[in-house]
Amino acid sequence: MKSRFYLLPLALLAAPAAAHATTYMSVEQAQALMFPGEALKPDPRALTDAQVAAIRKDSGESPLSRELKAWRAADGGWFILDQVVGKHEFITFALALDSAGAVRSVEILDYRESYGGQVREAAWRSQFVGKRHGAALKLGQDVKNISGATLSSKHVADGVRRLLSTYALVLAPSVH
DSSP, rough: OOHHHHHHHHHHHHOOOOOOOOEEOOOOHHHHHHTTTOOEEEEEEEEOOHHHHHHHHHSSSOSSSSSSEEEETTTEEEEEEEEEEEEEEEEEEEEETTTTTTTEEEEEEEEEEOOOOGGOOOOHHGGTOOOTTTTTOTTTBBBOOOOOOOOHHHHHHHHHHHHHHHIIIHHHHHHH
């Protein structure tokens, strides 16, 4: 009979840790933060096979979805909503580009991993500001790694590079 009481605590120790999901802001809140006082007009795109292939070739990363969630800012910039996989779960992030295609800011909207949320820290995200299409954004070289958040750091950097390619190949040509 005593052994049953010992099994329960051991079973609890063996149970997998629950995923930790945090929503930091909504899409609307991110838009207001990244483009204060500016009107954003939805401009979604359905990526073609050719565009997906071109983005993959240019950035080294494939889009996770063929639905490009983009909004055009009144000042000529772009707000793009996207996701990357952290270690196991999706990280939802937004990229704000100025009218010339340079990064204005990066915001993390949702983070679902149990650790590694340091990618949300402003100092880490600020290293993307001013980057343009063609920037390597390689972890450990162009982008600082965060100990304990290596995969999240790498995947957010890869996602920013992929969206810069997407801007250059899909969004920028439609502006002219």
